[in-house]
Amino acid sequence: MTGWRPLLPAAAAGTTLTALGLLSLTVPAARTLPGNASGPHLAPPSARYPFGTTDTGLSVLDLVVFGAHRTLIIAALSTALALGVGTATGVLAGHFQGWPDRVLSRFTQWVLVLPQLPLAITIAAVLGPGLAQLSLAIALAYWPATARVVRAAVVATESLPHLERARALGAGHWRQIRVHTWPAVLPVVITCTTLTLGNALLSEATLSFFGLGDTTSVTWGGMLQDASGIGAITAGAWWYLLAPGLAITLVVMVCSIAGRSTEAALGRHQAHGLLLRRPRWRRSAAGEPAGPEPV
Amino acid sequence: MRAARVAGTLLARLTGVLFLGFALFHLLPGDPVSALTRGRPVTTEDLATIRAGFGLDLPLWKQFTSYVTALAHGDLGTSLAAHRPVADMLAERIGPTLLLTVSATVLSVTVGIATGVAAGWRPRGIGDRVGTGAAIVLWSAPTFWLGMLLMAILGVAAGLFPIAGMRSTESGGGGVLDVAHHLVLPCITLAAVQYAQYHLLIRSAVAAERHAVYVTLARAKGLPDALVRWRHAVPNAMAPTLSLVLTNLGFVVSGAVTVEAVFSWPGLGDLTFEALRGPDPPVLHGTFLLLCGSVVTADAIADVVLRRFDRRGGTT
Amino acid sequence: MTLLELDGLSVAYPAGQRWARAVRGVSLSVAAGEVVGLAGESGCGKTSVAMSVLRLLPRTAKVTGRIRFGGTDLTGATWGELRAVRWAQAAVVFQGAQHALNPMHRIGTQIAEPALRHGLVTRSAAAAHAADLLQRVGLAPELARDHPHQLSGGQRQRALLATALSCSPRLLIADEPTSALDSVSQAAILGLLRELAAERGIGVLLVSHDLGALAAVCDRIAVMYAGRIVEQGSAEAVLGDPAHPYTEALTGAATVIGDPATRYAPRSLGGAPPDPLSTAPGCAFAPRCPHAGPDCGGEIPLRPAGPGRLVECVRVAS
Numbered sequence: 044m045t046g047w048r049p050l051l052p053a054a055a056a057g058t059t060l061t062a063l064g065l066l067s068l069t070v071p072a073a074r075t076l077p078g079n080a081s082g083p084h085l086a087p088p089s090a091r092y093p094f095g096t097t098d099t100g101l102s103v104l105d106l107v108v109f110g111a112h113r114t115l116i117i118a119a120l121s122t123a124l125a126l127g128v129g130t131a132t133g134v135l136a137g138h139f140q141g142w143p144d145r146v147l148s149r150f151t152q153w154v155l156v157l158p159q160l161p162l163a164i165t166i167a168a169v170l171g172p173g174l175a176q177l178s179l180a181i182a183l184a185y186w187p188a189t190a191r192v193v194r195a196a197v198v199a200t201e202s203l204p205h206l207e208r209a210r211a212l213g214a215g216h217w218r219q220i221r222v223h224t225w226p227a228v229l230p231v232v233i234t235c236t237t238l239t240l241g242n243a244l245l246s247e248a249t250l251s252f253f254g255l256g257d258t259t260s261v262t263w264g265g266m267l268q269d270a271s272g273i274g275a276i277t278a279g280a281w282w283y284l285l286a287p288g289l290a291i292t293l294v295v296m297v298c299s300i301a302g303r304s305t306e307a308a309l310g311r312h313q314a315h316g317l318l319l320r321r322p323r324w325r326r327s328a329a330g331e332p333a334g335p336e337p338v
Numbered sequence: 339m340r341a342a343r344v345a346g347t348l349l350a351r352l353t354g355v356l357f358l359g360f361a362l363f364h365l366l367p368g369d370p371v372s373a374l375t376r377g378r379p380v381t382t383e384d385l386a387t388i389r390a391g392f393g394l395d396l397p398l399w400k401q402f403t404s405y406v407t408a409l410a411h412g413d414l415g416t417s418l419a420a421h422r423p424v425a426d427m428l429a430e431r432i433g434p435t436l437l438l439t440v441s442a443t444v445l446s447v448t449v450g451i452a453t454g455v456a457a458g459w460r461p462r463g464i465g466d467r468v469g470t471g472a473a474i475v476l477w478s479a480p481t482f483w484l485g486m487l488l489m490a491i492l493g494v495a496a497g498l499f500p501i502a503g504m505r506s507t508e509s510g511g512g513g514v515l516d517v518a519h520h521l522v523l524p525c526i527t528l529a530a531v532q533y534a535q536y537h538l539l540i541r542s543a544v545a546a547e548r549h550a551v552y553v554t555l556a557r558a559k560g561l562p563d564a565l566v567r568w569r570h571a572v573p574n575a576m577a578p579t580l581s582l583v584l585t586n587l588g589f590v591v592s593g594a595v596t597v598e599a600v601f602s603w604p605g606l607g608d609l610t611f612e613a614l615r616g617p618d619p620p621v622l623h624g625t626f627l628l629l630c631g632s633v634v635t636a637d638a639i640a641d642v643v644l645r646r647f648d649r650r651g652g653t654t
Numbered sequence: 655m656t657l658l659e660l661d662g663l664s665v666a667y668p669a670g671q672r673w674a675r676a677v678r679g680v681s682l683s684v685a686a687g688e689v690v691g692l693a694g695e696s697g698c699g700k701t702s703v704a705m706s707v708l709r710l711l712p713r714t715a716k717v718t719g720r721i722r723f724g725g726t727d728l729t730g731a732t733w734g735e736l737r738a739v740r741w742a743q744a745a746v747v748f749q750g751a752q753h754a755l756n757p758m759h760r761i762g763t764q765i766a767e768p769a770l771r772h773g774l775v776t777r778s779a780a781a782a783h784a785a786d787l788l789q790r791v792g793l794a795p796e797l798a799r800d801h802p803h804q805l806s807g808g809q810r811q812r813a814l815l816a817t818a819l820s821c822s823p824r825l826l827i828a829d830e831p832t833s834a835l836d837s838v839s840q841a842a843i844l845g846l847l848r849e850l851a852a853e854r855g856i857g858v859l860l861v862s863h864d865l866g867a868l869a870a871v872c873d874r875i876a877v878m879y880a881g882r883i884v885e886q887g888s889a890e891a892v893l894g895d896p897a898h899p900y901t902e903a904l905t906g907a908a909t910v911i912g913d914p915a916t917r918y919a920p921r922s923l924g925g926a927p928p929d930p931l932s933t934a935p936g937c938a939f940a941p942r943c944p945h946a947g948p949d950c951g952g953e954i955p956l957r958p959a960g961p962g963r964l965v966e967c968v969r970v971a972s
Contacts, residue, residue: 149350153350153351153354153634155588156351156587156588156633156634156637157355157588157630157633157634158587158588158589158591158592158595158629158630158633159588159589159592160591160592160593160595160596161591161592161595161610161625161626161629161630162626162630164595164610164614165362165622165623165626166362168614168617168622169362169363241478245480245481248480248482248483249480249481249482249596252480252482252596252599252600253599253610253611253614254614254615255614264480267480267482267483267486270486271486271600275490276486276489276490276493276494276501277494277501279490279494279495281487281490281491281495284483284486284487284490285487287483288479288480288483288486288487291478291479291480291483292475292478292479292480292483293478295477295478295479296474296475296478298478299474299477299478300474549712550753551748551750551753551754552753552754552755552756552757554705554710554748555746555748555754555755555756555817556756557710557740558708558710558740558741558745558746558748559740559741559767559768559771559817560737560738560739560740560741560742560768560771560772561737561767561768561771562737565771570756573758574756574757574758577758
């Protein structure tokens with residue numbers, strides 16, 4: 044077994060994400076949007092405003108903290124939707140095989156090939172603005188990755204002896220999935236969650252930039268769009284861009300570290316793990332014949 | 339027959355894109371036209387024009403047949419803003435998009451291979467830590483934000499490069515150097531985002547090949563380290579890398595769409611951006627069909643190319 | 655003339671905070687024209703011994719002791735000196751030809767590559783060189799244009815042997831060259847090795863778990879257990895009259911062709927090999943040994959038991 048050490052980055056990233064989630068839920072309760080613009084307009088960073096102010100005299104840092112709430116809610120909602128659709132498709136395709144698998148897999152493969160952003164943009168544009176519509180548009184563009192990975196994991200467990208035994212003993216499909224397939228697929232779903240969460244955050248930002256965001260509240264992507272809308276770049280007001288962009292980058296980074304290290308720790312890609320590398324040579328170089336390898 | 343199967347899949351997928359385009363703009367519950375134009379200053383006459391343009395006042399089956407017939411004739415409708423055929427508008431945007439994506443891909447592949455191989459060959463070395471760290475940061479940053487930062491720093495503050503458009507003059511003059519000058523920032527931005535992907539993929543592929551028996555054999559043959567790496571390990575690492583990258587063309591196109599919107603690079607992404615601002619549903623519909631259709635087609639071509647490249651497919 | 659001389663060779667791999675000691679003080683020599691067998695179970699350290707000769711172990715492996723090849727000490731050699739010895743003087747036939755051949759290169763290219771890089775043939779003569787070597791190992795020269803996946807397992811193994819002969823080495827290290835092959839191909843490869851030793855004076859270090867294969871071609875045999883050579887001597891003596899209880903058990907476990915009794919009731923060894931992390935003193939085989947006694951826990955002397963024969967066991971009378 045891999046031991047606890049490889050799980051360290053995953054645990055650290057998971058803790059950060061959870062803390063962030065809790066923070067974003069409590070922040071709006073603790074403070075309201077600093078609506079009364081008290082500061083100077085579009086001022087560079089200073090001791091009082093560490094990330095500068097907006098054109099309306101609000102602290103950029105305050106806005107970023109406040110915007111975390113809505114941003115993370117959209118990301119969480121679209122991730123939940125994408126994972127629900129993806130996992131359901133993957134489990135159905137992998138478990139029932141035969142024609143349902145062929146149909147579902149081809150469909151998944153097709154959506155996977157389509158360029159995500161134009162797809163999400165068009166769906167979001169047709170659905171119209173709003174939190175739910177935005178989340179749905181993101182989810183519809185990002186579910187296939189989960190479906191494919193989950194299907195592969197299910198197919199791998201389907202041929203295991205204990206599942207064949209369960210089948211032979213007459214376990215129903217639901218029981219087979221719940222008792223035998225699900226535990227094996229869960230780690231894969233966790234990895235997908237973190238990676239989809241990162242993608243969802245980036246999509247929210249990009250769709251906001253295209254004017255398709257949720258305009259009823261402050262989000263990080265929406266802040267960037269506002270900044271570009273008032274010409275912050277040509278005005279040289281780089282600070283208006285800095286904090287929201289950094290916030291997105293940091294959270295996405297935490298997500299991808301969490302995803303990659305869980306993946307590595309679970310040994311799915313041993314040598315492909317990014318932050319944790321398990322020396323593969325140890326087995327073969329110690330004089331044992333190399334184990335079965337993919338041809 | 340392999341070729342027939344690829345062609346069949348391609349045909350099915352293109353038909354799927356067609357259906358999706360129809361469904362998004364004709365079938366959706368509610369009224370996509372009013373959704374698209376909500377909160378915008380549109381007159382009732384405009385709305386009627388858009389509806390008639392999409393044939394939304396006709397029965398559904400008639401809508402579909404006329405949709406397919408029109409598409410078969412290359413007719414994508416007329417732009418509301420420019421009052422020109424959408425097909426013409428799309429055609430003149432293809433060139434700039436290709437220029438941007440190809441140049442950025444060449445740049446990012448070159449840099450990605452160089453740093454990815456170095457990092458994968460000596461994992462945990464200083465080069466790996468710096469290169470891979472940078473790649474993760476670039477991978478995590480929103481594309482348009484990177485573009486805006488580059489624009490603010492290199493374009494506005496330093497004044498080194500133009501920040502918008504493809505040419506200095508409206509008339510289309512300016513020559514190759516002028517276009518290249520305009521290309522620098524969009525190209526770097528798009529390359530930076532793609533670079534992360536190439537670096538990470540090549541890094542892990544090389545790290546995996548590093549302990550392959552044939553690499554040890556190459557070393558045992560007395561070859562210098564550079565030859566072992568570039569002649570033996572890297573070509574084998576390229577096959578999985580290429581397949582992953584080629585099957586992920588959607589990612590490149592998504593990046594290009596964003597970068598074009600940021601830098602007003604007159605390609606399909608910028609046109610999408612304009613169509614959203616307009617709002618100009620026929621144009622949005624056109625860019626959607628063209629972007630999805632071309633990515634699906636490119637994916638099929640990539641599939642064929644890859645089978646040729648990867649000699650490891652067959653076993654005894 | 656002694657070609658290869660290992661003296662007190664030890665190899666350890668890092669395992670967390672500790673060291674897994676795969677090889678623990680092995681001394682062995684191979685002379686020109688001699689076929690020496692290195693026998694033992696999986697995990698006994700025989701591949702580590704084979705790979706340490708040309709220093710092909712991972713960087714993290716700790717190698718101590720002496721490796722002398724043709725009078726030069728390879729343990730202290732620079733990378734440049736080492737590259738000159740690699741393949742030009744000593745070549746390796748790797749185990750698992752399927753993974754040892756580069757899937758992207760043509761067979762001919764791979765065979766001629768070492769000779770080309772060591773400046774022994776010109777670029778224009780490389781193709782003829784490859785064809786020549788293919789014929790020498792009994793393959794059609796046309797195979798030079800194929801890629802590894804187009805060859806059968808036996809053909810690949812022969813191609814690998816042809817690659818090893820590319821620079822006419824003085825020493826061949828063959829690591830399980832026949833373990834993945836059918837018995838006909840096996841016999842052919844072993845015959846080739848025997849021929850090379852007899853006719854061209856090449857020294858061969860043949861690593862295998864297959865005692866039958868070793869008995870067929872070896873002049874001398876060394877038996878490894880848990881990183882140590884527990885017994886070595888002439889092939890007939892070691893296999894015909896094993897002195898160490900482990901060798902005895904191994905020969906008992908091997909089937910004897912023509913004697914069905916050994917096939918139906920092989921004498922298997924109880925227990926499992928010791929943990930490579932263990933640092934317990936004394937005979938590592940004692941826990942599985944039917945003759946073990948209290949004196950097995952102390953220092954075990956290497957005792958001569960006949961001409962050219964060494965055994966590491968307190969039960970053996972010198």
